[in-house]
Amino acid sequence: MTEENGTMDLESEGCLSRQVVVANEHGLHARPAGKVAQQAQCFKSSISLVHQDQEVDAKSILDILTLAAGPGNIVEIRATGSDAEAAVESLERLFASRFEEG
Amino acid sequence: MADIILTGISVATGIAIGKAYFVNRNHQAHLPRHTIAASLVPGEVDRLHEAFATVEAELASIRKQVPDELKSHGLLIDTHRTMLKDPKLSGAAEEYVRTLGLNAAWALEKAVSDQEAAFGAIKDPYIRERMQDVRVVADKVQVKLIGLDNDLSAISSRAIIMAHDLTPADTVELQVDKIMGFATVRGGKTSHTGIMARSLGIPALVGVDKLEDHIHDGDLVIIDGLAGKIVVNPTETELEDYNERAANFEIYTRKIKRHCQLPAETFDGSRVQVLANIELVEEVATVIDNGGEGIGLYRTEYAYLNRIELPTEEELADKYIDLAAIMSPRKVVFRSLDLGADKFIASYGELNETNPAMGLRAIRFCLKNPQLFKTQLRAILRASAYGNVSLMFPMISGVKEVRQAKAWLAQAKAELRREGVQYDPDMPVGIMIELPAAVMIAEYLAQEVDFFSIGTNDLIQYSIGVDRTNHHVSYLYQPLHPATLRSIKLVVDAAHQAGIEVSLCGEVASDPFCVPILLGMGIDSISMTPQAIPGIKRIIRQTNMHDCRKLLKDVLGCRTVSRINNLVMDNIFKHFPEEVDFFSSLLENDESPT
Known part of the structure; x- marks a missing residue:
């Protein structure tokens, strides 16, 4: 996929994106990844996470783990679909809360 | 035969x-691998998803039974459930059934291989390790599919x-x-x-x-x-x-248990404290049931294992206070964290040590990671306000290490004092003697601490240079090696010379053949697995110091392990015929391999 295509995707109708920081101590490890996947599964939209040119399905814990996003890394949330806005917001909140870890 | x-x-x-x-x-060896007719594909896909759903439902019901104190187990089960619901695993397997016509178990195996490839490329060792979780989950589903359930x-x-x-x-x-x-x-x-x-x-x-x-x-x-x-x-x-x-x-067990609450006193009136080694606070009931007079070794590692985040001070203090309070006025000796860096992959990165047994572990690891160390020290100090608490540092090799560890302890105390938190300012501080170096300088180390605890399992391994889990050399692991006995004697003498107490924890303490020798040396306390306490107390109560000293003198004069084994066997036959029957196997590995 060329750079141009990527931009096209982003601009196509209904696709929202937002950048978030992985702010918890250990990065997107099993438990945070599980929480993201569980939450993403609540939405109809197709949702993905992008980190260092790698785009993965946000509904898959395994995919999220393979991102290996560490503490302090920036991750982009992308969502396309009827409830894309709610999805992006809810995931953003989850990242902001550091995945609700004590 | x-x-x-x-x-x-x-x-x-x-x-x-x-x-x-x-x-x-391990069902992998028998994993069925065959292709199926196109007409059967939809049925096989259903079977696949049913197996996933069944395992998920089972885990969901297990999850409900996990008690709160096993929170990390519960969270692990949560992760497994999320993986079961992950379309990447079940979806990829379904694809293989549909496109290649593979049977469901084989298709899942291919989906797992794909994941293995994806995970294998990741640098973060913690995330690479999560592949094990994928494996666990896939195994459970495969077992359902094969019907090996x-x-x-x-x-x-x-x-x-x-x-x-x-x-x-x-x-x-x-x-x-x-x-x-x-x-x-x-x-x-x-x-x-x-x-x-x-x-x-x-x-x-x-x-x-x-x-x-x-x-x-x-x-x-x-x-x-x-x-x-x-x-x-x-x-x-x-x-x-x-x-x-x-x-x-x-x-025999019932008989010795009847008398297990009696003090461990020899015929001629010498008292030895018999303490327990434990890992979980829940084991305390067993300790008291078996006549344990205190906890001689509380291994604090368990709270750090099988989890991602380090335990917080609150979490540790909760446990430690419970333990100190339940056992009070009996003594509880906390051993500070005795883990290697390899157990903290998530938090500290991979070291790739070629020889972890001699690497960054125990007190070395704690001194390198003062934050982690101080969190634990603060929690132990807080518990000291609630009972009879002592602290000891593992794997000490020299005087400087003791002083450094004690400096962190002093700092933790100063912090608590400023914060107005209660602790016992006179909490006894000791060290474990596990390295031959510590044995050789025991007289110097004795000047630095309130007590010694000899950890014979490691001491034997390090002094004989043998890894006892290595089948090729494990025959050399000999508690009654003349070098082991001399080391213990040297440490006991150095402690008593300096006027401090010396304890011994390690399997030697629960070995009926060794205990009379330890008594002869004048050991102050021995600490062992709770189940061994009644038997050891019985032996102590049926012996007298005169015989023990005589036995010690005789074994110290022996040059080979087999000579020593014969002497202790004779001693046991003479004084404790019943024990011979149950414990003689302990002495079986004294010869080189055939």
């Missing part, structure tokens, strides 16, 4: 005779559980009243299997090689936790022998 006799590491003593019942068998909750009659490995989730699921013993291929001295078996009072062996090759479901097996043996399909005579042995052991 029996079909075969396997050996393993005994993590819980006793004898059990029963039918083998396999759980968590051995539902842990469906054990119909009393059985001896055989497993490749037992996970915390399994132990929640097992119907404990039906289980007579355990044997696993994986696992070491401090594995979950051992903790559970000891709490149930049933024998368990871990590290049994080739368990799955030699034992089949329904085989009659004898688990001998005294000798670390499994006898498979014994002959009539062997069975009779073991039945009698098991019955005698039961009678």
Whole structure:
């Protein structure tokens, strides 16, 4: 996929994106990844996470783990679909809360 | 002769005779791999998803039974459930059924391989390790698909559980009243299997090689936790022998337990404190039941294992305060964290040590990571306000290390004082003597601390230079090696010279053959697995110091282990004929391999 295509995707109708920081101590490890996947599964939209040119399905814990996003890394949330806005917001909140870890 | 006799590491003593019942068998060797007709594909896809759903439902119901104190187990089960629901795994497997016409179990195996490839490329060792979780989950589904299902909750009659490995989730699921013993291929001295078996009072062996090759479901097996043996399909005579042995052991155990609350005092009035080694606060009941006079070694590692984040000070203090308060006024000796960097992959990155036993571990690791160290020290200090608490540092090699560790302790105390938090300012501080270097400078170290605790398991390994889990050299691991005995003697003498107490924790302390020698040296206390306490107290009460000193003098004059073994055997035969029967196997590995 060329750079141009990527931009096209982003601009196509209904696709929202937002950048978030992985702010918890250990990065997107099993438990945070599980929480993201569980939450993403609540939405109809197709949702993905992008980190260092790698785009993965946000509904898959395994995919999220393979991102290996560490503490302090920036991750982009992308969502396309009827409830894309709610999805992006809810995931953003989850990242902001550091995945609700004590 | 029996079909075969396997050996393993005994993590819980006793004898059990029963039918083998396999759980968590390594089923990969028999994974069916075939293609299916196009007409059958939809049915196979349904079967695949049903298997996923069944496993998920099972885990969901197990999750509900996980008690709060096992929170990390619960979270692990949550992760597994999320993986089961992950379209990447079930979806990829479905694709392989549809496009390649593979049977469901094989298709899932291919999906797992794809994940392995994806995970293998990741640098973060913690995330690479999560592949094990994918494997666990896939195994559970495959077992359902193959129909090899051995539902842990469906054990119909009393059985001896055989497993490749037992996970915390399994132990929640097992119907404990039906289980007579355990044997696993994986696992070491401090594995979950051992903790559970000891709490149930049933024998368990871990590290049994080739368990799955030699034992089949329904085989009659004898688990001998005294000798670390499994006898498979014994002959009539062997069975009779073991039945009698098991019955005698039961009678003996009951008999010695009746007197276990009496003090450990020799005929001629010498008192030795008999303490317990524990890993979980829950073990305290067993300690008190068995006549333990305190906790001589509280291993604090468990709270740090099987989890991602480090425990917080609050979490540790909660546990530690409970332990100190329940045991009070009895003593509790906390050993500061005795783990290697390899156990903290998530938090500290990979070190790739070629020889972790001599690497960054125990006190070395703590001194390198003062934040982690101080969190634990603060928690222990806080507990000291609630009972009779002592602290000791493991793997000390020199005076400077002791001083550094004590400096952190002083800093933790100063912080607590400023914050107005209660602690015992006079909490005794000691060190473990486990390295030959510490033995050689024991007289200097004695000037720095309030007590010594000799950790013989490591001391023997380091002084003889033998890894006892290494089958090629384990025969050299000899508690009664003249070097071991001289080392212990040197340390006891140095401690007493300096006017401090010396304790011994390690298997030697629960070895009826060694205890009279330790008494002869004048050891102040010995600490052992709770189950061993009644037997050792009995030996102490039936001996007198005069004989012990004589025995010590004789063994110190011996040049070989076999000479020493003969002497202690003679001593036991003379004074404790009953014990010989149950413990003679402890002395069996004194010859070189044949």
